Amino acid sequence: MSTVVRPPSGVVGPVAWVRNNLFNGVSNTIITIVLIACLAYVLPMIYAWAIGDAVLTVKPSDDSWWGYEFAPNADACRVADGACWDFVTEKFRVFIYGLYPQDALWRPTVMILLLFGMIGVSVNSWFWGRGLVIAWLVAIPGMFVLMQGGLFGLSFVETGKWGGLPITLIIAVTGIAFSFPIAVVLALGRRSDLPIVKTLCIGFIEIIRGVPLITILFMASLMIPLFTPEGVNFNKLLRALIGFTLFSAAYVAEVIRGGLQALPKGQFEAADAMGMSYWQKTNLIILPQALKLVIPPIMNTFIGLFKDTTLIIVISMFDFLGAVRLASNDTTWRSFYVEGLVFAAVIYFIMCFAMAQYSRRLELKLDTGHRTDAAPRKPWFPGIWGPGQNSDLR
Amino acid sequence: MVDAAVGAGVPKRARSIYDKEVQGVVWQVVVLAIVAGVVYYLYSNMVANQARQNITTGFDYLGREAGFGIGESWTTYSPASTYAQAVFVGFLNTLAVAIVGVVLATFIGISVGIALLSRNWLVAKLMSVYVNLLRNIPVLLQIIFWHTLITSERFLPIPREFLVENGPQPLLGSVYFTRRGIFMPIFEGHIGWLGALVGLIVGIIGAWLLARWAKRRMDDTGQQFPAFWAGIGVLAMCTFVGWIVMGAPTTVSYPSIGRFRVSGGMTMTPEFLALLLGLTVYTSAFIADIVRSGILSVPKGQIEAGRAIGLKESVIMRKVILPQALRVIIPPLTSQYLNLTKNSSLAVAVGYPELVSISNTTLSQTGQAPEAILIMMIVYLAISITTSLLMNWYNARIQLVER
Incomplete structure (x- = not known):
């Protein structure tokens, strides 16, 4: 027994x-x-x-699905000791849409939902493939058409009126999407045997990485009008996009170079031994393996670039953070800017943290154990306080 | 014979278009021609545009009077100074915030990084919240947040309120936290402090020589010497002597709050504080994670071996873990330092007068954007390259010497 x-x-x-x-x-x-x-x-x-002690004023309403509606009250905020969330409910529309015309707000809404839908599909590795790339290539111009209008009976909205979350998302997504092919070329160029090509690529990458994004944005916003011939005008959004794309290309290129360097030399030699041309070797042997290696670090670069989109407020464009700043110019609500910033911080945190968690999961999933420099999976470190604990006991 | 014929044929082989080397040369010429063409096209457009808009070119403007005031400056500067001086003030302000930021971020980052691995669940969890929260919020938002928090009328008093009976009280008797900045006492300028600085430098050299001697003696004879504490002693001694010899100044300047202005003492402006706080806190979160993974990269056997020969935990940390972890830590740490320096350019959003902020004023006053941007880029490149060289030198020193 x-x-x-x-x-x-x-x-x-x-x-x-x-x-x-x-x-x-x-x-x-x-x-x-x-x-x-x-x-x-x-x-x-x-x-x-x-x-x-915070203030969040609501009043009963028959129209609303939850029986109440927000009734922002600045006077109530002024006497309260705590936070004034009424600022957020009052200015919510400005935060999200900036100065976009009131009667066409469905367009940025659809754009945001479409984009989040696309991202939701893209994070699922089941959908990865040529089709997804084509879908993005259709979706990105689609976003612009939807926002700008002037086609299919949509009223025209100039880019100066765009603002809020759509600007943040457009700059992040387009910047990243367009920077990727440039980055691949730069990374290959930097690893190339041809001295002139190599020097040009190194020069470009290191100069861009050596200066702050702000100087690149200044350059894009002030120098592009000088660089283009008379009569050719790039609007502000396009200029910011060009600057941001070049900036991200340099950073992504370095990550891809890391992947190229991590490939065993035998792969290059085997391709040469098969008599492949440079482009055959690169397309069929090198890039597929190198890009798979760098997906997790590229995700981290993308998170950094997403946070960097906030910098476009220095060339007076209104992304999400810029829209919060814009809303706080209202004298009635000026004192409650802090609450707006806290709200913005929460939104940015949710998006960045979600991306970071996804990147971590991806790393575990893609790590098929072929790399020799893989980081230890679980922490073993016993701690520095107290003598002689053995982590195996835990 | 056949062999001889083949051997003789090789040197004379004609170059064909399919030859890889020929293709390489052709490719490079094409790329170079395209790049040169694009650069020439952009440049000629720029010259034409500048001529059409009557924009003056060249760097002559640097010698002209700037005409704008700068809030904080490490050198003598007035609106009558030249643009070149204004840019130099901006450069010094960038350096000031970058150096203080790097030192603080390193200190906080290492502490948090070690605490992340604590056996104490509460400590580890709190630190993990710190790291994850702060590195997932854009640094620009953080800087603007701190600036708003400091300058908002809802949280901190203005200096005048300290004069009111029953008003707020200064901390520790004479440190004033106000929405115009922090006012605190500071020793008055005196040649004696220069003496102390010289003493400190001499002390650092002395401590370094002492440590070298102690290490050599230990390698030779195995005898130990408390080089760390002795070094601290030498350092303190030399600083003290330098201070005494040059007159031992002790006069302290206290901030005095007036109705309209604060005089005396030292002021840290809200802009500087917000920028420093934002940069330090954000970068420290990244450094903490770098330190954590660096420590985790040291093989477990190293610590067990250290224990097996009876070393104390603190000695294991100092002599076994850290030297090996540093090799993993230094390269990413370098890029964090560079990031902090580059992110100091975000000061333009809160109005701290550093390089970008002043260049921005300059280019909007003179209209000479290409020159102003060029100066900015060259200065940042110079800072980046210097930092990289220093850190690469340090990295090369601590790398494993393969036997």
Whole structure:
């Protein structure tokens, strides 16, 4: 007869977990107590500001699906101690759409939904293939047509009126999409045996990477009008896009170069031995493998570039952050700019964090273990406080 | 014989269009021609446009009077100074915020990175929240957020309010947190502080020589010497002597709050604070993750070996883990330093007068955009290249010497 032997008490279970993770040793106990004290002081303050004493005015409404509607009240905000979320509900439309004409707001809405739909499809590796690339090549001009109008009976909206989330998304998506082919060419050029091509590519990549994005944007916004012949005018959005694309191309090129360098030399030699031409070798052997290697680091570069789209406010365009800034110019609500920034920070955080999590999952999925320099999967480090713990026990 | 015939034929082989080398030369000539053509086309357009719009060209404008004031400056500057001086002030301000930012971000980043690996669940989780929260919010948004928080009338008082009875009280007696910036006491300028600085430099050299001697002696004889504490001692000693010899100044200038202005003491403007806070906090989150993965990259056997020969945990950290982790940490750390320096250009959004901000004023006043942008780019490239060279030199020094 077999008897189930229970583990000795204090080894498993919540109490043991607390003891092992929070109160193991004198120093850890002190740290834990001090931290809990700090949190007990700070968290209620944050709660009081953000929720407890905050103002979010609603009033009953029959038209609304949830029975209420927002009724922003600046006076209520002024007497309250906490945050004024009424600023966000009052200016929500400006935050999201900028100065886009009121009667055509469905167009940016459709564009945003379309884009998120495309992204939702693209993150699923089941759909990866030529079809997806073609779908994007159709979708990106489609976005522009939808926003700009002038075709299919849509009223014309000049790019100066675009703003808010659509601008952020357009710059990020188009910049990244167009920079990719340029980046591949630059990376191949940098690895090329031809000295002139190599020098030109290195020069371009290193100059762009050596200066801040702002100088590139200034250059695009101020120099392109000088570079183009008389009568040719690029609008501001297009100029910003050119600057942003060149900037991202240099960064993505370096990531792709990393992938090219990580390929075993035998792959190049085998292709040469088969008598392949340079382009055959590159298209059929090198790029498919190198690009697969660099998908996770490229995702990280893209997250960085997405955050960098905020910089276009310095050439006075209104992306999402710029629209928040624009909304706070209203004298009634000026004092509540901080709440607008907190709201923007939450939105940016959600998007960037989602991308980061996706990138991490992708990394695990694509890591088929062929690389020698793969990072250790699970942390083993035992910690630096307290002597001699063995991580295997955990 | 057949062999001889083949051997004789090789040197004289005619070059054909299918020869890889010939193709290479052709390709390069084509690429070069296209690039040169495009550059020439853009340049000629620029010259034509500038002539048509009556824009003056050349760098003569640098010698003219700038005519605008700059809020904070490390050198003497007035609106009567030249554009060249204004740009130099901007350059110094960029350097100031970049250097302070790099030092602070490194310090915070390393602390957070080590804390990320803590056995204490609460510490590790809090640090992970810190890292994930801050690196997923655009740095420009963070800088604008801090600036708004500091300058908003809802959170901090203005200096005058400290004069009111029952008003806010300064921290530690004389540190004023206001929405015009932080006002704090500082030692008054005196030659003695220069003496202390010289002493400090001499001390650093002395401590370095001492450490070298201690290491050589340990390699030769195995005898240990507390080089770290002795080095600190030498450093403190030399600084102290330099300070004493040059007159031992102790006068402190306290900020005095007036009705309309604050005099004396040291001021940190809201712009500088916001920029520094934003850059430091954002970059430290990245550095923390770099440090964490650097430490994790050290093979477990190294720590176990350290324990097996009876080293203390702190010694294992200092002598076993860190030297090996640094090899993994330094290259990405370099690019974070460069990022911080480049991101300091975001000051233009809050009005801290650094290089981009001043160049922007310059180019809108003179209309000479190409020159102003060129100067900006060259200065940033110079900073980037210098930083890269320094860090590459350090990286080469600490790399594993293969036997």
